[in-house]
Amino acid sequence: MKTSTVSVHYVNACLARARQAGLDTQPFITRLDVSPEILLDPTARVPSEEYVRLCMQLVKATNDEFLLLGGIPRTRPGTFALMAHASMPAGNLRRAILRFFQFYNLLLDDLHFKLSKRNDEAIISIRFDNPALDWDHQTSDSVLVLLHRFFSWLIGQRLELTQVSLSGEPPVHREEYQRLFRTRILFNQARDSLHFKQKYLDNPITQTEASLKEFLREAPYNLVVIPDNDDSLTAKIRNIIGNDFRHDFPDFEAVARSLNSTPQTLRRHLKQEGTSYQEIKDTMRRDAAIYYLNRSQLTINEIADLMGFSEPSTFHRAFKKWTGLTPGAYRQNSDQEMM
Template sequence: MSNLTVSRHFVEAALMGAERAGFNTRDMLQEAGIAPDLLKIEKARVNSDQFSRLMQVLWTCMDDEFMGLGPRQCRAGTFATMCALVIDCPTLEAVYRQAFQFSRLFEPMVSMELRVKDDAAQLVTAIEGDISDPQYFMRESLLVIWHRLGSWLIGQPVELMKAEFDYPCPAHGDEYRHIFHCPLAFDSSRTALTFDKRFLSAPVIRDRSEMHQFLKTSPADLLSRPDESNTFTGRIRTLIGRDFSRPLPDFEWIASALHTSPQTLRRRLKQENTSFQEIKDLLRRDMAIYYLGRQDLPINDIASKVGFTEPSTFHRAFKKWTGVTPGAYRGGERQATGGE
């Protein structure tokens, strides 16, 4: 099971094109294991498995990897064809250049262009034609997929120095902190990701059989499951683990386990737009949401599983995270699991 969750906002944004095209989005949600009633809860979240399934349902039903948000249809299988083309590239730079050339074969073009200046490399969004993307989901997906595909191919996360967007900070802008783990700039002249150009010379380490496995769940998994193994946030999540019934390690212990000083770790977490307290809170929230999906588990048991000695404290914290009580949240989820 995955202990990561995705905001309800992204679920609704992903469905916008399908809705506009007249598809039955309630059926799509249920096929992905998401209860439509859950989306009535403003701060609801789904787990990353459900979100991955929803992406696959959308691409298959619509036969469009742009999900009705782009300037044209992008037939299912286009991403897989691009991957088959770039797997033989020697380096990350060659991957991004080849992928751009592939994208240019389609008109109007939707792509990311690699630009290099001094020590910095940039992936800049290149979209021709009119798009119907009021929630920015297609543009966000483009950035995330190209970044995470590159990271996967070279076997290490490409650390971002900056993410910039040519639109104002959206209402869900706070989610960007946990997607990009780097300084963010809105109302910029471009939509782009900046990283150290040393990553461009990293060799592609994946082979065709690994690519075949990878494509069974991609690019859906790239959107819902960030590889955080190279971020301090991800490493701390791993060190804390999933067993909240025992005392959690303190910040000093975490810092020494990561071979750094508490001051340096605090500074690095600030650069990643988070804090130790927030990492613990979000882990607890994600685990609570996961356990609430298991209808057999009493809510008081879930409270102790996620580290609360008093059920009332858990109820208060959960309401702060999601805007509703654990019972109301479970009620919203019930429909997808066949309960009444």
């Protein structure tokens, strides 16, 4: 069961790019298992699978992996897969990054990739010649996520970031960046960049042609969700909690003991990842609730029970706090869209 969700901002951004490319977006909206009313709520969330399915449809329709951003054709479908194959024999992460950047810097005229060093940090940065093309920062966000996910996969472990720098103003969905990168996020910076310790550059490539074939078969879903090789504290806690919310969540002290930590130390480290134990629990239940409301014939009371709420009214209040809609309104909107 895949229950990951994304901010509705990214769905709307893709649709905006499609309209800019001259596509009639109504057929794509109709095929989404998400109601138009939800698309109008900037705080709403949608299942990641729906976002990925939309992206794949728009890439096919525009014949461009960048969705004809600014009316400019850049890379045909399959370009990323070709680059991934070219990166495999690089040996270590440093050479893989340089090969990746050489590939795209030769291919693209207006988007530039750079690897630099400062003190003990390595910095991956991207830059548009005309930043106004990426008016809502969606393309830059997507590229940064793709780079982080792909390079983490190449070395078989999470590339732990020390900072993410973004050139735009803090958006309504600013909390989404914490979910995506789990590190310190700085806005209004000179460039869009990922920062991490230089030691990772020497990590060997652990993947094979066989694992690459499987990776590309799962793409782009595995480039949107938190990667399976995520060894962050957030991921470890999610594994401890599991997917059965009908039982009481383990208390924070028990979680700390499971991780051979103290509550104070664990709380501090989670803060460094931009989250908290309560936020992790809320996110897991929110995403699971959205999954069941969209896909199952369970009643709302039954879903409340699955989410561990003894009283449906408590579930209603929690869900509205998470999404801005009551469970009934969320399901009704989805049902109307499917008629």
